[in-house]
Amino acid sequence: MIRKILPLFACLLCxxxxxxxxxxxxxxxxxxxxxxxxxxxxxxxxxxxxxxxGQTLLIDHDRIAAIGADGTVRLPEGxxxxxxxxxxxIPGLVGMHEHMFRPASIDGPFIANEMFVTFPQLYLxxxxxxxxxxGSTDPYGDLGIRREIEAGRMVGPDVDLTTPYLEGAPPAIxxxxxxRDPEDARALVSYWASLxxxxxxxxxxxxxxxxxxAIDEAHRHNMKITGHICSVGYEEAARLGIDxxxxxxxxxxxxxxxxxxxxxxCAHGPGQSAGPVIRNIVQNVAPDSPEVTRMxxxxxxxxxxxxxxxxxxxxxxxxxxxxxxHLRELLHPAVWEWEVSRHAAQAPAAAFLDLRLRKEMAFExxxxxxxxxxxxxxxxxxDGHVIAGLGDQRNIELLHxxxxxxxxxxxxxxxxxxxxxxIANETGSLEAGKRADLVLLDxxxxxxxxxxxRPIIVFKHGLGYDxxxxxxxxxxQVGLH
Numbered sequence: 001m002i003r004k005i006l007p008l009f010a011c012l013l014c015x016x017x018x019x020x021x022x023x024x025x026x027x028x029x030x031x032x033x034x035x036x037x038x039x040x041x042x043x044x045x046x047x048x049x050x051x052x053x054g055q056t057l058l059i060d061h062d063r064i065a066a067i068g069a070d071g072t073v074r075l076p077e078g079x080x081x082x083x084x085x086x087x088x089x090i091p092g093l094v095g096m097h098e099h100m101f102r103p104a105s106i107d108g109p110f111i112a113n114e115m116f117v118t119f120p121q122l123y124l125x126x127x128x129x130x131x132x133x134x135g136s137t138d139p140y141g142d143l144g145i146r147r148e149i150e151a152g153r154m155v156g157p158d159v160d161l162t163t164p165y166l167e168g169a170p171p172a173i174x175x176x177x178x179x180r181d182p183e184d185a186r187a188l189v190s191y192w193a194s195l196x197x198x199x200x201x202x203x204x205x206x207x208x209x210x211x212x213x214a215i216d217e218a219h220r221h222n223m224k225i226t227g228h229i230c231s232v233g234y235e236e237a238a239r240l241g242i243d244x245x246x247x248x249x250x251x252x253x254x255x256x257x258x259x260x261x262x263x264x265x266c267a268h269g270p271g272q273s274a275g276p277v278i279r280n281i282v283q284n285v286a287p288d289s290p291e292v293t294r295m296x297x298x299x300x301x302x303x304x305x306x307x308x309x310x311x312x313x314x315x316x317x318x319x320x321x322x323x324x325x326h327l328r329e330l331l332h333p334a335v336w337e338w339e340v341s342r343h344a345a346q347a348p349a350a351a352f353l354d355l356r357l358r359k360e361m362a363f364e365x366x367x368x369x370x371x372x373x374x375x376x377x378x379x380x381x382x383d384g385h386v387i388a389g390l391g392d393q394r395n396i397e398l399l400h401x402x403x404x405x406x407x408x409x410x411x412x413x414x415x416x417x418x419x420x421x422x423i424a425n426e427t428g429s430l431e432a433g434k435r436a437d438l439v440l441l442d443x444x445x446x447x448x449x450x451x452x453x454r455p456i457i458v459f460k461h462g463l464g465y466d467x468x469x470x471x472x473x474x475x476x477q478v479g480l481h
Contacts, residue, residue, distance in 0.1 A: 026473055030457055031464025034061045037075050041084025046091035046414040046429035048407050051446040057089055059436045062462035066432050088445040090410050091429050092129025092437035094417030095392050097246055097307045097377025101137055103384045105338040110173050112137040117481040118474050119388035120145055120156030125470035126389025129437040129460045132160040135201040137175050139164050163192040166214050168205035182213035189214050193221035202227035204266050215241045228252040230266030234295050238302040246307045250282055250360040257281045287362035300372045305420050308364055309379040310398035311391045313357045316350025321385055325453040326471050335479030339384050361402035375420055376413040387478055393452045400449045436462040
């Protein structure tokens with residue numbers, strides 16, 4: 001009797017909710033190889049070189065086997081050919097300011113809502129094959145996402161993990177932990193390094209002593225450290241040894257550009273907000289002023305990279321949310337209505353927001369002209385209209401609007417990030433022998449920058465993912481999870 005009951009009991013256990021198997025992930029892989037050739041395509045290779053029309057790119061398993069003019073690349077027997085006529089291939093984007101959260105669609109202070117279901121998939125569908133998170137509000141969740149992607153159980157980019165924000169007191173965002181002292185900063189960097197985080201992030205109100213300790217500890221663990229800082233100026237941070245600064249001085253205000261800022265604070269005095277500092281810098285500091293020119297020279301001398309996040313600084317009367325590809329269909333209807341309302345509420349500040357954007361564009365041009373390493377990322381925060389992946393695409397459009405050529409904008413969004421992360425020998429440009437991380441776009445990107453918003457297939461490690469199928473599967477879900 002017992003022998004008969006035991007199998008039945010085991011079956012009942014398997015049927016319990018706690019033992020239920022997770023639902024099968026949809027299969028978005030459109031091209032499995034092992035041999036795939038894209039023929040008659042325009043190549044923008046990520047090095048800054050001019051676009052090349054009439055090219056053939058051969059993928060062999062997870063590598064780029066060859067690139068050359070049509071008719072010069074030998075295709076092995078069994079190669080699947082894709083007609084790239086009228087299309088463009090670029091390297092997979094190396095997103096350098098990405099988050100797995102977005103701002104909650106509510107009134108009140110900024111609250112980060114984790115988007116663990118939608119954001120990893122959106123990054124990949126939009127062309128981001130490598131993503132460095134730009135600060136975490138759920139570090140264990142971010143670790144889990146990387147683990148699931150690496151195990152093949154989740155669709156998403158390769159992930160370089162950045163620690164939770166290293167923020168001083170009082171924290172600019174209620175969810176952030178305020179550092180107590182420099183030793184606290186050291187302890188936190190060391191702890192997250194022990195769990196596999198490879199980058200660190202300093203934030204608005206960190207003290208100079210805490211930042212110095214964090215930089216020293218990060219470098220001791222072979223980590224790089226970036227910062228969205230204000231209480232510590234850009235030049236001071238460069239001299240302390242910071243590796244990267246986010247946004248630029250008109251977006252994340254360089255406190256040293258405001259003579260009224262209280263030392264060690266991102267404010268004009270104790271208990272005051274950062275708003276007056278930001279307004280003073282945007283309204284009164286010119287991108288070609290002596291102090292900005294000196295700051296750029298200091299950053300370049302200390303090899304401090306800048307991450308461009310132009311998309312998050314649009315506001316007021318731009319962008320046109322209705323015209324943003326995929327945005328309305330991806331957002332949950334209630335979230336869409338909220339974002340339209342919140343975006344419209346910025347209309348009175350349109351002139352100020354446009355001035356900030358234009359000055360940041362001018363700074364980025366000057367920084368690159370001086371020899372600085374400029375990278376790019378989405379930063380899906382702000383008023384919420386920037387979301388994972390789509391923000392990376394928009395940033396490329398804005399880099400082009402800022403005066404960079406298409407080839408230069410693509411390099412900023414690909415190879416430059418790979419160079420900073422130390423993976424340029426593997427990804428970031430289209431070269432024989434490198435990993436097959438690339439994006440096939442519908443259109444001639446060289447003559448139509450909006451083609452960046454029309455990915456057809458995103459190849460990551462040689463597997464080609466169907467961008468439009470991923471977008472369709474996430475319709476109405478962004479903002480929920």
